[in-house]
Amino acid sequence: RKEVEQDPGPFNVPEGATVAFNCTYSNSASQSFFWYRQDCRKEPKLLMSVYSSGNEDGRFTAQLNRASQYISLLIRDSKLSDSATYLCVVNNRGSGSYDKVIFGPGTSLSVIP
Amino acid sequence: DVKVTQSSRYLVKRTGEKVFLECVQDMDHENMFWYRQDPGLGLRLIYFSYDVKMKEKGDIPEGYSVSREKKERFSLILESASTNQTSMYLCASSQAVLAGGWEFFGPGTRLTVL
Numbered sequence: 001r002k003e004v005e006q007d008p009g010p011f012n013v014p015e016g017a018t019v020a021f022n023c024t025y026s027n028s029a030s031q032s033f034f035w036y037r038q039d040c041r042k043e044p045k046l047l048m049s050v051y052s053s054g055n056e057d058g059r060f061t062a063q064l065n066r067a068s069q070y071i072s073l074l075i076r077d078s079k080l081s082d083s084a085t086y087l088c089v090v091n092n093r094g095s096g097s098y099d100k101v102i103f104g105p106g107t108s109l110s111v112i113p
Numbered sequence: 114d115v116k117v118t119q120s121s122r123y124l125v126k127r128t129g130e131k132v133f134l135e136c137v138q139d140m141d142h143e144n145m146f147w148y149r150q151d152p153g154l155g156l157r158l159i160y161f162s163y164d165v166k167m168k169e170k171g172d173i174p175e176g177y178s179v180s181r182e183k184k185e186r187f188s189l190i191l192e193s194a195s196t197n198q199t200s201m202y203l204c205a206s207s208q209a210v211l212a213g214g215w216e217f218f219g220p221g222t223r224l225t226v227l
Contacts, residue, residue, distance in 0.1 A: 034215055043203055043218035044156070087156070089215075101146070101207075101216060105155035 003027060004090050004104040011109045017078045021107045023071040023088030033064055035073050036087040038106065044087055047073075078111045085109070116140070117206050117219035125225045132191040134222050136204030144207045145187035146216065147171075147179060149200040156203065162187055194226045 006023045013019050025033075033050035048055065050062040050071055061074040071088055088104035120135035138145065147159045148171075158171030160179040168179050176198060180188045187206075191198055201223050205216040 043221050044216075045218070046215050049215070101158075103148075103156040 002105075003102045004088055006086075006088050006104040006107045008105060009108040011107065012112055013078055013109070014112050015078055015080060017111075018074065018076045019078055019109060020075075021073045021086050021088075021109075023073075023104055025069050025071070025088075025090045025102075027090070027092050028066075028069060030069075030090045030092050032091040033071050034089040034091075035060075035062055035071075036089055036103075038085045038087060040084075044103075047086070075109075078109075080111050080113065083109055083111045117204055117217050119202075119204050119219040119222050121222050122220060123223050123225075125227065126191075126194050127227050128195060130191075130194050130226075132194050132224065132226075134189040134191075134202055134204075134224070136187045136189070136206075136219055137185055138187075138206035138217070139185065140206065140217070141184065142206040142208055142217075143184075144216075145181065146205040146207075147177075147187065147189045148203045148205065149173070149198075150203055150221075151200050159189065194224075196226050198224065199226045200224060 004025050035047040036044040037047045038044040048057050050064045052064050054063045059076045063072045085106040085108050087106045090102045092100045117138045126132050146161045148156045150156050157173050159177050160171050162168045162181045165184050178190045201221050203221045204219040207216040
């Protein structure tokens, strides 16, 4: 089983739609969680951190369920500019004294006019 | 603004050449990473470093080496480039993740090996 799994999509949704992405992780000791966004032919950029209490940033809401080892990202009122690949990222404590960052394969979103 | 810069956006090399990819960050981050990204395979970690002169293998280190002589600079070396190393190479840096740090990426180097 992969350490971080996402539905690859693509998700094709009309403008104004609400879309939800899911991500599961295998290591129950994972410590921090993020969503990144990657535009075509660009580098990944941090979209938002994910906290146990859930967090919201405008149209974006991230949720973490530690018991189910599940992370979600909800986008409301989709805009054309939301079209991108969304990467789920999990940080674990690696062997030794350093941390291990694991990227999911990404979910592709296309918002259609 | 954190800046991670990479020496080239596009690079074309021949099989067997030695290739250097340079990455510099300006935020005094402890951690630096090299990834490659290929269609359908996502981001794969090649090597990382948590301190000067310290390096650790990632998931796919074969055919690569790295150097971190200064905190701000992390170099990826292809000792003898091969066509299967044609890829997008992304450098990233971060503060310690347990301190809440996340990774900032450079713009990437698209390497083609002929």
